[in-house]
Amino acid sequence: MEITVTLENIQQCAYYFWERVQGRVFAFHGEMGAGKTTFIAALCAAKGIAGHVSSPTFSLINEYTYEEEGLPARMFHIDLYRLKDEEEAVNAGIEDCLYSGDICFVEWPEKIPSLLPENRIDIYLHPVNTNTRLLKIDFRR
Ligand SMILES: Nc1ncnc2c1ncn2[C@@H]1O[C@H](COP(=O)(O)OP(=O)(O)OP(=O)(O)O)[C@@H](O)[C@H]1O
Ligand SMILES: [Mg+2]
8 A cells, every 4th residue: 555645634644544454563664754743743643642752852651552453552663773683672671562552663773674464464665755654554464
């Protein structure tokens, strides 16, 4: 599936995404500034996460709480840009997040090839122009 995202339609794109895409672990591929964090923030907003969504600054993992079908739920935003190696990811408890069954968004997933679940959804962001991005979403099953 492909979605053409602009800063004007990004919130509608996020609702469209959640209508079409079933999954728990979402691996976001794309160069610096491709728009990974920005789209993740829109996906979070669509789930009703009120607070400000930005990349984890002081840790590798941000945890957000929201309500799913009236019940408290949580999701994880994992940014591996500063990760040294997979051992650091294991020590930080990233596998616990990835296999928790909670929604996980992962930026720079290429840093942990052997830790990523098989049944993740890969999302590739391609800059089209200054305010347009093409998202290619790869369903594995
Ligand atoms: N259609 C778009 N979708 C997402 N971001 C866009 C779009 N158009 C322009 N932008 C801008 O591009 C920048 C994307 O930054 P963002 O932090 O989301 O990228 P990133 O892929 O997370 O980068 P990094 O690898 O450094 O974490 C922001 O300044 C954002 O406003
Ligand atoms: Mg980012």
